[in-house]
Amino acid sequence: MLDALHAIVCEVERDRSLDRPEQLRERIRAMDRLEDLWLHVPEGETPAAGAVMNILRRRAKARHAALAEIQRRLCDGIRHAIVQGAGAHALRGWLHHDDLREPWGYDHLDALIGDVLSLDEPASVAALEAEMVFYQPTPVRHVLDLIHRARLGRDDVLIDLGSGMGHVPLLVSICTEAQACGIEREEAYVNSARRAAEALGIERATFLAQDAREADVSRGTVFYLYTPFTGEMLRQMLDRLHAEARRRSIRVATLGPCTPAVAGESWLRAAGEPDAGRVTLFRSVA
Ligand SMILES: C[S@@+](CC[C@H](N)C(=O)[O-])C[C@H]1O[C@@H](n2cnc3c(N)ncnc32)[C@H](O)[C@@H]1O
Structure with missing residues (x-):
């Protein structure tokens, strides 16, 4: 369990492509995985395992905060463009509606x-x-x-x-x-x-x-x-x-x-x- 969690945190920390604004889908997925980790991971069975869990949780939260800041800047830019009257251009490049195979659920x-x-x-x-x-x-x-x-x-x-x-x-x-x-x-x-x-x-x-x-x-x-x-x-x-x-x-x-x-x-x-x-x-x- 610990190894699997450690692997997720390391993977998302290492993947710097997630910092590129255009990696929207991947960044949101990574943020969901990190959030899942600190919300649903049980406490460690021993004090030592608990301490490692806490460190992993802290790292997950720190990386999540960095990715959330990238999202915030991206959305501020789009909001600004809408306020300036850019209309559909403000969202161009971000909204692709190609995949309707999964009718329900949010992405x-x-x-x-x-x-x-x-x-x-x-x-x-x-x-x-x-x-x-x-x-x-x-x-x-x-x-x-x-x-x-x-x-x-x-x-x-x-x-x-x-x-x-x-x-x-x-x-x-x-x-x-x-x-x-x-x-x-x-x-x-x-x-x-x-x-x-x-x-x-x-x-x-x-x-x-x-x-x-x-x-x-x-x-x-x-x-x-x-x-x-x-x-x-x-x-x-x-x-x-x-x-x-x-x-x-x-x-x-x-x-x-x-x-x-x-x-x-x-x-x-x-x-x-x-x-x-x-x-x-x-x-x-x-
Ligand atoms: C499934 S949601 C759809 C929301 C929105 N149309 C959308 O697609 O994002 C249904 C909405 O209809 C509203 N609603 C239900 N009965 C209504 C009525 N008689 N008149 C106006 N709104 C109603 C509910 O409060 C709810 O917000």
């Missing part, structure tokens, strides 16, 4: 965007009603896939129904020329999203603290649902969207278990085979 892109958006997690939130789905953000690789495939233009308004802390509208407004709006019932999440938008000088993303079923969605051209609710609540929202679609053509994008329910709507046509494990795009039909 180095989520770590990067989490630091760039610097959202503060509220200490407490209200209890959810039945059929409402608790908050978890869309993994960034899926947001990039949505942005890429929906080809959002300056006339688009993407509405994220149940937007949580606002990753999707924030990324859409950084990476495209579209307007983006997040509607979220939990006010603490909305406040967090608004603070992030203000700090980054993002004016094209707005946030409403409201039940999505009751909100004004008349500006929306693309509606995104990362399964915010199920059952009758989803039914009511789909009926609202159907009413919008009778007035104008709209698009709907889904991720997760709501996808089969949305695919069953006769007024929507999917682009390709609906798949709950990746963003499915639908267009309304007259």
Whole structure:
């Protein structure tokens, strides 16, 4: 056990390629391994083994702090570029959305965007009603896939129904020329999203603290649902969207278990085979 831990610490200490900003994926993995080590390693069985463990823990923390500082500088640079109005260029080179084989779970892109958006997690939130789905953000690789495939233009308004802390509208407004709006019932999440938008000088993303079923969605051209609710609540929202679609053509994008329910709507046509494990795009039909 000790030998294996020693080997990990030595390997990450020795690997100076991790200090290069572009080694993002590898650096985040190495930081996770180090963190794992000091969080989950048991105390040594003898005083001598305990002392060695403590030394390894200290070394792991020191290397982790050095790598975290590289991450901090990288994210400060990206934040600065966004504030200066660089838009998608601020993130160019960092965001590759090529690997969607693993639908769930978070990766180095989520770590990067989490630091760039610097959202503060509220200490407490209200209890959810039945059929409402608790908050978890869309993994960034899926947001990039949505942005890429929906080809959002300056006339688009993407509405994220149940937007949580606002990753999707924030990324859409950084990476495209579209307007983006997040509607979220939990006010603490909305406040967090608004603070992030203000700090980054993002004016094209707005946030409403409201039940999505009751909100004004008349500006929306693309509606995104990362399964915010199920059952009758989803039914009511789909009926609202159907009413919008009778007035104008709209698009709907889904991720997760709501996808089969949305695919069953006769007024929507999917682009390709609906798949709950990746963003499915639908267009309304007259
Ligand atoms: C799975 S999370 C999706 C978060 C966000 N759309 C994303 O993809 O990063 C679902 C969110 O929907 C919100 N929600 C659930 N029911 C809602 C409702 N009726 N109106 C507005 N928001 C709702 C929850 O509070 C939660 O933040």
